[in-house]
Amino acid sequence: MSDDRRLTAQGQERKDQLLDHAAELFAERGYAETRILDIVKAAGVAKGLFYWYFENKEALFRELVEQNRLRLRRAQAQAIDPTAEPLLQIRQGAEASVRYMASYANFFALLEVENMDKAFADERTKGTEVHRGDVAALIEVGIADGSIRDEPADLLAFGVVGTVGYYGHFHRTGRMPLPVDELAAFVGRWVVCSLASDEQIARRVLAVRLDPEPIPA
Incomplete structure (x- = not known):
């Protein structure tokens, strides 16, 4: 497997992490009360990584x-x-x-x-x-x-x-x-x-x- 394919697989895994943790937080707190900072903290990733995959919180929710x-x-x-x-x-x-x-x-x-x-x-x-x-x-x-x-x-x-x-x-x-x-x-x-x-x-x-x-x- 090439490095590019490994990076792609890793990137998808990180994106899925964000989606999964966001879904849990949305269900627990609601959409309005869940911040991007809360999502990245729960997923254990840097805030900047969020914007690599999603334009904003609404875009993430729509993907969910x-x-x-x-x-x-x-x-x-x-x-x-x-x-x-x-x-x-x-x-x-x-x-x-x-x-x-x-x-x-x-x-x-x-x-x-x-x-x-x-x-x-x-x-x-x-x-x-x-x-x-x-x-x-x-x-x-x-x-x-x-x-x-x-x-x-x-x-x-x-x-x-x-x-x-x-x-x-x-x-x-x-x-x-x-x-x-x-x-x-x-x-x-x-x-x-x-x-x-x-x-x-x-x-x-x-x-x-x-x-x-x-x-x-």
């Missing part, structure tokens, strides 16, 4: 949001069988999303709080739009093959995204004290029964046993 969105997509992709019928893929993705949101509850809670002043509303909207688009594409295939109700795909997709998001919110705020796997299975059933074009199809899709996938790091 993007990192979280990509991890969620990986968790969904890992759980979804690309050879399965569309309704089953939607169920797999919904259940994986609920489990992921529970595993990273502190970050999702932080994002909700920061979204209240609209400073990062665009980042949250981006994640929702990507999820909606993925689900809508599967719904269109399901409508075409007759397994999903013939309704506007975008409206049905927003229903799936909203169900996953709100149940995840209720769970992390303590309003739904169920074990996360039970909640994920319930959300999966809810989504299937809401979308299936008839009861027989819903029963067929729900008869498939899903084993929880490990959450990607």
Whole structure:
């Protein structure tokens, strides 16, 4: 391995350190109360190194949001069988999303709080739009093959995204004290029964046993 590649690997490790410690501090104190100085002290690096990787604190936070969105997509992709019928893929993705949101509850809670002043509303909207688009594409295939109700795909997709998001919110705020796997299975059933074009199809899709996938790091 060349020196350049070693430096690149070391640089990525230091950047990841900053991101990880920032995420912990944001969750503990909130975005506004966390200073760049706090982040570099926690990471054990010089302040100047922060600006080598990030323009400012907002840029770091936005990268954390993007990192979280990509991890969620990986968790969904890992759980979804690309050879399965569309309704089953939607169920797999919904259940994986609920489990992921529970595993990273502190970050999702932080994002909700920061979204209240609209400073990062665009980042949250981006994640929702990507999820909606993925689900809508599967719904269109399901409508075409007759397994999903013939309704506007975008409206049905927003229903799936909203169900996953709100149940995840209720769970992390303590309003739904169920074990996360039970909640994920319930959300999966809810989504299937809401979308299936008839009861027989819903029963067929729900008869498939899903084993929880490990959450990607």
